Amino acid sequence: MDITAQSVWDNCLSFIKDNIQPQAYKTWFEPIIAVKFSDNALSIQVPSKFFYEWLEEHYVKILKVALTKELGESAKLVYVIKMENTYGNKQPFTEKIPSSNRSAVKSQDVDIPLNNKNPELKNPFVIPGIRNVKIESQLNPNYNFENFLEGDSNRLARNAGIAVANKPGGTSFNPLLIFGGVGLGKTHLAHAIGIDIKDKYPEKTVLYISAEKFTQQYIDSVKKNNRNDFIHFYQIIDVLIIDDVQFLSGKTGTQDVFFHIFNHLHQNGKQVILTSDKAPVDMQDIEQRLLSRFKWGLSAELQSPDFETRVSILKNKLYRDGVEMPEDIIEYVAKHIKTNVRELEGAIISLIAQSSFNKKEITINLAKEIVEKFVKNTKREVSIDYIQKVVSDYFQMDVSTLQSKTRKRHIVQARQLAMFFAKKYTKASLASIGSQIGKRDHATVLHACKTVDNLSSTDKQFRKYVEDLAKKLAL
CATH class of the missing domain: 1.10.1750.10 (DnaA protein, C-terminal DNA-binding domain)
Structure with a gap:
């Protein structure tokens, strides 16, 4: 590497480091490599086009100030977009920047003026036509720890979730895999962890996504020939939450790309949280190398709640909705609906609705009538x-x-x-x-x-x- 290029870049970095958040510096400037300096132009290597576009969108001003301070008004910045190929080819490759020509070319240096204001951000969550460069967490604020009640059936998973939220990427629970049957609160707990992390560490990028949506985004990226931007987008996330990871079953391409993303995040101390309807040992058609990584951290099971927990869940639901109900009716519902939390809350909502719409008093007989109908209509399909x-x-x-x-x-x-x-x-x-x-x-x-x-x-x-x-x- 040209020592002059390194010294120029080191001086720029010391200025940049003093003027931005430490987390942003680590994410966006530490991966950059100074490769060449000639004719008052500094060439820097960045890992993908997405990375370049993000720099141009968010840090072009500070780059310009740092470079001008170091080299004067005639300074130029040259980006070398070079991402390591994770798919078995030995040669790294570079994507040509101009939007009119996206073909891949080797060792292509692209001279980009510092005043390029409108690069197209490859964020798979951005709706076409709507300008939004911020990575939204996709979290539901209604799913928090406060309304995820602890019981024997979920104590391990809930406490592990709290530990991860307190120190994301810094515990042995990485990845944290939460598994269990339908309606037991896997998605709720995953969101709760994400929300708690956002509260405690607002500078961290937290992202929740279903495995189904992740797969669709990957398929779209392959069709549009921007798979590398897709990979890099996920590699910059600090806390990645993937719901229903069993959906990756049989999808070898998506599993392969997730394997590389997972490795990058894990090696860089980022937190991965997964949910599944089954334990890793019972997952079908998931590659062995991916399953082995699922087992690196902690697999915590959510089981059907016991009677006491079911009563607490119902009381909490009624309290949040501002509804009062006799103790014996709450206990009757809790005693007869045992399968999962979703059905339990559904039954109590039906009971309140019947009482309200038909102007009937909530009695044991009405509860029996509703529970019988509800249980009959919500019997689960055998898997x-x-x-x-x-x-x-x-x-x-x-x-x-x-x-x-x-x-x-x-x-x-x-x-x-x-x-x-x-x-x-x-x-x-x-x-x-x-x-x-x-x-x-x-x-x-x-x-x-x-x-x-x-x-x-x-x-x-x-x-x-x-x-x-x-x-x-x-x-």
Whole structure:
């Protein structure tokens, strides 16, 4: 490296460091490398076009002042946009800056005047046509720790979340993976952590996104040939919260790009928070290298709340809504709706609504009427994972044995029964059922269903298997 370029840049940096926030300096100026100085022009290397555009949008004035102070009014700044290729190519590459030509070229130095005021910011959250360079957190302020009540079912996850919020990236809980069934508060807790971090560390960039939206953004970036901007956008986040990470299952391209983003964040002391409907060990079609990283930190489970916690949740909900309700009715609802918090709060809302709209007093009889209807109408759909677990337990084997390639008769029959009930009780396609039960194809599932039907009518013992499992899986 040219020592003159380094000395000029070091002097500029000392001025910049004294005039901006430490976190901003670390994020936006430490990664810059001085590469060349000639004809009163300083060339600096930045890791992506997104990075250049952000500098031009937010720090062009301070750059100009620093450079003019050091080199005089005739100073020029040359950006070398060079991002390391994380996809296996040995050569780093550079994107050509002018918006009319976005083709990739090697070792392209681009001379950019310091007064370029309107670069296009590659922020995947910006709506086209609306000028907004700020990275919004996408957090819901209604989901906070104050209304996420602690109980035995969530104590570990909640306390781990508080520890992360107090010291993001500075605990051994990185990543923090919160997992559990539907409606138990995974999304609520993830938002609560993010909101608490924003309160305590306003200078940190916190971002919440669903895995589904992340995947769609990645697909869009590939179509628009700006995948590197997409990667760099996520690499500058201080606290990244990804909801329903199991949605990445089977999406190898998205998993690959997330792997590189995750590594960069983790290595730089940034915090990653994930939610999932299952533990890492039970995730299907997620690359092993990604699963191993999910296990680096803490996996904390949210379980169905116990009776006392359910009562507390209802009382808290009523207090927030300014509604009074007799203790015996609260306890009745808590006793009969056990599955998850979402259904619990839904039932109490229905009860209040019925009372209000029909001008009826809230009585035990009205509560019974509402709860019966509500429970009947909100019964959950059995998942394929649950079916495999029930069938495996029934035949006293592991789920991994059920999914294996073995052709032993009793294991084959257990597998066929799992496929049969998955088709009967879920809306999943045959291909999806096959993929989740041992990575079979749709023809295997179709054959399994026909075999179960045939054996049920000809084999008395097999018919008993079907009847027993149907009772265990009955909604």
